[in-house]
Amino acid sequence: MNKKLQTSFCGIQLENPCILSSASPTQSKESIAKALKLGWAGAVTKTCAPDNLLTADVANRFAVLRGSDGEIAGFENIEGLTQKPATYWENAVCELKQEFPAKVIIASIMADSARESWQSLARRMEAAGADALELNLSCPHFRLSDNMGAAIGKSEDRSATITAWVKEVVKIPVIIKLTPNVNNIQDVAAAVIKAGADALAAINTVQSLMGVDIDTFEPLPAVNGCSAFGGYSGSAVKPIGLRCVAQLAQITDVPIHGIGGIEKWQDIVEYFAVGASCVQICTAVMLNGYQIITPLLQGLEEYVERKELRSLQEITGAALPKIVAREELNMQWSRQSTVVAPEKCTNCAKCLLVCSESGKAAIRFLNKKIYVDQNLCDGCSLCTHVCPHGVLALR
Numbered sequence: 001m002n003k004k005l006q007t008s009f010c011g012i013q014l015e016n017p018c019i020l021s022s023a024s025p026t027q028s029k030e031s032i033a034k035a036l037k038l039g040w041a042g043a044v045t046k047t048c049a050p051d052n053l054l055t056a057d058v059a060n061r062f063a064v065l066r067g068s069d070g071e072i073a074g075f076e077n078i079e080g081l082t083q084k085p086a087t088y089w090e091n092a093v094c095e096l097k098q099e100f101p102a103k104v105i106i107a108s109i110m111a112d113s114a115r116e117s118w119q120s121l122a123r124r125m126e127a128a129g130a131d132a133l134e135l136n137l138s139c140p141h142f143r144l145s146d147n148m149g150a151a152i153g154k155s156e157d158r159s160a161t162i163t164a165w166v167k168e169v170v171k172i173p174v175i176i177k178l179t180p181n182v183n184n185i186q187d188v189a190a191a192v193i194k195a196g197a198d199a200l201a202a203i204n205t206v207q208s209l210m211g212v213d214i215d216t217f218e219p220l221p222a223v224n225g226c227s228a229f230g231g232y233s234g235s236a237v238k239p240i241g242l243r244c245v246a247q248l249a250q251i252t253d254v255p256i257h258g259i260g261g262i263e264k265w266q267d268i269v270e271y272f273a274v275g276a277s278c279v280q281i282c283t284a285v286m287l288n289g290y291q292i293i294t295p296l297l298q299g300l301e302e303y304v305e306r307k308e309l310r311s312l313q314e315i316t317g318a319a320l321p322k323i324v325a326r327e328e329l330n331m332q333w334s335r336q337s338t339v340v341a342p343e344k345c346t347n348c349a350k351c352l353l354v355c356s357e358s359g360k361a362a363i364r365f366l367n368k369k370i371y372v373d374q375n376l377c378d379g380c381s382l383c384t385h386v387c388p389h390g391v392l393a394l395r
């Protein structure tokens with residue numbers, strides 16, 4: 001165990017920054033135990049609700065967006081909450097804490113708008129030994145018509161009220177898991193912090209519609225011909241997660257769990273740089289298994305050594321001073337596209353096409369050799385992104 005990867009939030013020590021987020025990979029005591037043995041520092045249990053609110057799940061409930069390389073870039077789910085009763089989770093939390101006292105077990109809960117529903121679940125999970133509670137005010141598809149999940153998290157008032165109810169009855173830290181599906185995540189965060197939230201977690205999934213079958217017009221994932229707006233996750237949502245965490249860190253010092261699209265150790269570093277104290281991961285685990293923890297930790301270890309950090313926490317918020325309003329950016333800063341690897345050019349002319357139609361028509365091919373007219377190029381960078389071979393770079 002590398003001490004430099006240890007981190008903490010609300011006085012709770014984590015042996016490394018990686019926590020399994022509340023989702024299918026934390027759907028049972030056994031699955032969580034397996035992950036903890038492989039090196040995860042902790043887990044957030046699959047969201048539990050009062051028994052009278054549990055519903056069966058739908059089949060199928062996942063759909064994916066693939067990049068042109070065939071890899072899954074985005075993942076949509078219309079999964080419900082746990083179907084296990086609260087007593088199951090009380091026992092699971094208690095037994096996991098006994099078996100893994102050094103690991104962090106966070107109980108995720110959700111209820112309707114009844115005070116007693118929230119307070120009873122919160123008391124029970126605290127009594128079972130949970131290190132902290134995470135209030136799921138952010139699921140974008142579960143029983144919104146009953147004012148649950150994101151229906152709460154979209155309202156500053158409701159979010160604050162529920163946070164205060166839970167804070168009234170427990171002593172363990174209360175983390176509020178926020179939805180990105182709001183006009184201003186800072187307003188909701190400010191409201192729950194005022195109501196006593198000890199930490200924030202962001203983001204839950206982004207509301208989405210994965211696609212439509214163009215023959216049957218069934219939306220995807222289709223459940224007997226119909227679907228519902230679902231929750232989008234995976235690497236495609238990382239920019240939204242980073243943006244939300246940065247916006248939260250801009251207004252508060254309460255610890256933030258960074259979530260959304262983390263697949264590689266570099267993603268974790270980025271979340272720390274915009275203000276996270278630890279991270280939670282779901283989709284990458286669903287697609288590749290718990291064992292991704294090994295390359296994640298190895299990459300982080302090499303990074304802290306290379307950067308000569310005493311602790312990964314040293315970089316928390318390091319990028320924040322550099323996130324400014326667009327009008328504060330230096331308009332005089334000049335960069336231009338430059339041919340840096342001419343030998344790799346295959347004359348596919350993709351750069352020429354995009355620059356002539358969406359850029360400043362600065363690219364030329366003379367005798368099958370590529371040139372950039374520096375008098376025309378204004379450094380937009382489009383050609384560098386579409387070139388499949390790394391021929392061009394901004395200089």
Ligand SMILES: Cc1cc2nc3c(=O)[nH]c(=O)nc-3n(C[C@H](O)[C@H](O)[C@H](O)COP(=O)(O)O)c2cc1C
Pocket residue numbers: 021022023024046047075076077079080081082108136139177203204205231232233234235237259260261262280281282283284
């Ligand atoms: C299949 C699936 C089920 C999920 N279930 C829950 C849940 O029960 N409670 C919750 O708070 N978040 C749930 N989430 C959201 C994740 O915990 C996480 O916030 C989101 O997927 C973004 O992280 P990722 O890109 O690493 O997956 C679920 C996500 C997926 C994909």
